[in-house]
Amino acid sequence: MADKEATVYIVDLGEPMADCHNGRDESDLDFGMRYVWDKISTTVAASRKTWTVGVVGLNTEETDNAQDREGLEGYEHISVLQDIGPMSMSALRDLRSSIQTSHTYGGDAISAIVVALSMIEVFTKKLKYNRKIILVTNGESPIDDESSEDVANRLNESNIELVVIGVDFDDADYGFKEEDKSKSKAKNETILRKLVEQCNNGVFGTMEEAVKELAVPRIKPVRPFKAYDGVLALGDPSKYESALSIHVERYFKTKRAMAPPASTVVVNPDRGGPSQTQTLDEDTEMGGAEFSGVKHMRTYRVNDPDAPGGKRDVDFEDLAKGYQYGRTVVPFSESDFSVTKLETKKSFTILGFIPFSSYNPFINMGETGIIVAQKHNEEAELGLSALIHALHELESYAVARYVQKDDAQPQILLLKPNPAVEDDFECLYDVPLPFAEDVRSYQFPPLDKVLTVTGSIIKEHRLLPSDDLKEAMSDFVDAMDLSGFDVDDEGKPVEYAPIDELYNPTIHRMNQAIRARAVDPDAPIGPPAEILLRFSNPPQKVLDKAKSEIAALIDAAEIKKVPAKAQGRRGRKEPVKPLSGLDIDALLGESKRTTISLDNAVPEFKQILATASDDATIESAAKQMGEIVRKLIRDSFADLFYARAAENLRVMREELISLEVPALYNKFLTGLKKSILSGELDGDRREMWFKHVIGGHLSLITQDESEVSEVTADEAKAFAA
């Protein structure tokens, strides 16, 4: 939320924090800092001026705090490492260097809390803030608990939350207990636990739990956004007395969250010459001024036959705005510009009602809204409630036309009643529906029968499931049911993968990696957290349960993978025939084609290859096709024939790959490149080469595409460069 925050972290830097405990190979400090860095970097990521952070070091060599300066006792070895303020990357870097274990102890944790407390009090005054102190310690240095009650009272008065997270502190709820705990640590734990208990708002926990929870993605809370505040009408209140209007508010219920966008940057030019650019790939130091953003500048060109290259630049000031109607451009003056926008008035009106049974969710076009009555408006509350209940009882939805604000595009929304049967929330949900233009009529053959050419219906066919297969599928689907995956404390079934457990893997993978890199620029990126890939495979428990059903289904399905080779060569064995089955090749008979004409190159080339019986024929066809390509390029006025030449090349490439003679193509293309780049095809034909050949993926055939090719991927890359 956008509330202001003031958080002070107290980090124990005493000598014992440098030790490793309980089988960990990192020091207590590093272990604890995992939690702290994660929290602080989350704050940095938010880039909010009102989210402020302070850091206090406990058990530091030096002493640097206001209380000590005032001459108060018991505040030694406590240093303010960072005053409360917004957190930036440079502050984060400074902090990294000051978080080091010392060789002292003798700092008092409760005194440190007082230091943090006064920092917050001074900083936040009486303003509205979320105040918080987080203490991270392993509790090895002695604590004086004399004043703990006073401290707790002051924390409560100032409305500060106290979070104590101890390395290897016992936590019965979480189920952690450190054996062979030192007596002093046990005593300190008790003191801190008591302190937290005295606070109105306190948390006491063990570090292991805290660190484990870091992997659980945190979802950025967003303040509800009110999209609409106005009337939901049935009928036209301005024309008909009977018309009904209910004052409602509409909020977003779902809104797609996006992964952090990447920015386009360059290495700052004023930071040295090309040598630095070279080393940058290795040099991942997060220098403050190392990168800078890239701006985009647009230039505009128009066709001009008299200009060199057929195009010339024009000034942006000389351009009018317009729209395209087919290939005609229609310019608009600034004043006319809005006429193409439909004038609409903010409104929300019901078109009519449909039964539940006539709607399917897959026609939804987007995000969901939520509609409630205007607050403190009794008529609206009762009116909307009656509509919700009536819809629910009749199992009906309302269809409405929605205009969010004046001159916005109208949408059609489906309104679904939620009469608060399962939750305590009575409302309408809405989803956008498609318009006529949004539906493309694609035709597909039916799935439960096969129609023959003569129009008769076949119910048994290799494309249709047998009764065995249907039964095996049915058993399989039922066995793999997720609705009763687990049971909760009350013995009720709990479904697997409910929506509140589905974290967007892309967003959290990115965020975790960015935070980790910000804290430690030199560390390699780790694997994605397990929780993010949790739903990428069926749960083992279900697979085990459904083992026999799966085996039965595999048996009944009789799936056969088509070998990779056959996919490419398919259709080559049998000549293609029209519906009547007429053999066109036989029809051609004696007049079989052997030469390729410019006008009909593609069909003739394909037909010659389809019936070619020796290599010489193939070679001759390829040669003729090559000549046609060169001719098209040579004769092309500007880029007129480029697309056609490219299409001929494409067909040539495809056919020669499937005939396994890639060398013919590669040889031709090497020659073509030379001809184009040397300008021997009547002028500058580089556009043909770069845009159509390279850009159109028509470069050399590599070994990846055809086993018999002698060109490696690297060679092809060099060739295309």
Added chain:
Amino acid sequence: MAWGGDEDRRPEADEGEEELDEADYKTQKDAVLFAIDVSTSMLQQPPATDKKKSDKDSALAAALKCAYQFMQQRIIAQPKDMMGILLFNTEKSRFRDEAGGRSGSGYPHCYLFTDLDVPAAEDVKSLKALVEEGEDPDEVLVPAKDPASMANVLFCANQVFTTNAANFGSRRLFIITDNDNPHGKDKTAKSSAAVRAKDLYDLGVVIELFPVSHSGRTFDVSKFYDDIIYRDPAAEAGSSDDVKTSKSGDGLTLLNSLISNINSKQTPKRAYFSNLHFELAPNLTISVKGYMPLHRQQPARTCYVWLGGEQAQLAQSETIKVDSATRTVDKSEVKKAYKFGGEYIYFKPEEAASLKNLGGKVLRVIGFKPRSLLPMWASVKKSIFIYPSEEHFVGSTRVFSALWQKLLASDKVAIAWFVARENANPVMVAIMPSRASEDDTSDTPYLPAGLWLYPLPFADDVRNVDLSAPPRPADELTDKMREIVQNLQLPKAMYNPLKYPNPSLQWHYKILQAMALDEDVPETLDDSTVPKYKQIDKRVGGYLADWKELLVEKAQGLMKSRAVKREAEDEDDGRPLAKRPKPAAKKVAGGQMSNAQLKAAFEQDTLKKMTVAELKDVLASKGVSAVGRKAELVEKLEQWIEENV
């Protein structure tokens, strides 16, 4: 999909690289050439009758009207795709006015009325003149005495495609004719037509036949056209690309029948992805193709026009990247980094690639759930349609069909992990079945039968709407509302999108067309999304009036009981509070102040005694922007109270 007003609230990505959507899929352009038969029988006027729904058009006029409508739709929906019209069996011949003046000679009785291209305003205009005003100054629509050779017609089409749409992914020839046997017993002519048809097939052009049957004659495709038409090589196995004959009857005019047949082929079937491995269980994989039968159509973007020349010309823009010192930056210098705490966090390209990779392209079932378990609010974006393909796994279709039948029968959905392409972002989907359109129980007769990948929201996408809306019991108001709902069903008790064209889109292109063709700009739009107010009044006006009366009565009751309750509460703990000199507004935290309390505070002029935080709370709870100094906030709140309470 982003929607009008919501759109600007989305964080702008520097470069939209995340979403592999429509853009990718559109690179496959479509070119359609209409070949329309201009024979005497095509020109024959239907017998005059008084019946309202009888034909008024000759077969030719109907065909041209179809082409005209197709052209207009194409400009709106597929602005990059091409179209052309070739008339055959015309007395006149015309190909192109190519240099060398060999016009027409190559293809006698073929008249290229509109060359294959993205339609221009002039094309629309001349076709419109021919169709609507019957203007035919060049006497094009005069049948030839000797019919054209079909081989020639087909080769003419071949040339049009070869030159104008050389590398289009989809090229289609629409033949509209009423003659099922153009060459009678002439075997040679038939054979050469078959050869030219094979050429078109090899060129990658698909022939779609739209036979017209009128005057009681039937159209027998086996006489001639079975030698001409090939099965779409990319079509699914078991497909029956049956040719539908257009004719009048069954309350349908010839025109409507033809329009419906052509519309079904309007958009070429473009796959959004193909050969996606669909893993039902470990070691059980089939392959599917994906399509997007639903896609939000938006008006085209604005462009920049250069008016300095004789004709308005589209200015092509080029972007160059510059750094802070406006130095042009080379492509090789550009790096991707993430903004973080005011600085950039950089990953090496291989690191960035590994971050994106959360598993390869796949559709993997993790289990099944009853459909009822999906919360009704769980919607984020449009669904994708999948259909089996035998290309990579033989047997895919039957397994797919078995799954489809089971999901329909048990009303279940599959929950699956879905990565549409390599490096695409993974999403969770619910796989849902749709019924066949000819199935009477289908709720989506405008969509094909198959499975749909319905994207589920992530936890990240769900807004926590922290509102209080306590449930209330159903009462008399509910009973009365039921009557209203029952009497206002939409036609056929369903929402059929085809009946609701998008008014913004229609208006945009209406205006554009009028401006492009120099016509009068229309004043109004026939907007079918506006409710039928008159009908509503007529059908439920009486019920509504009763209901409203009852509502007012009930609301007053509720208001009174609330006031009583508040007084009681105030009295309970009211004493000490009342003694305090604090303003009434202070009693309750700002956000919870009722409208009545606010009004009281307003009238007593105590609003300005509230703190800034309280003011902000109240304003936020009313949906008013809570930005500004205290005085401004007070003013905003006063204004709100005046307007709303």
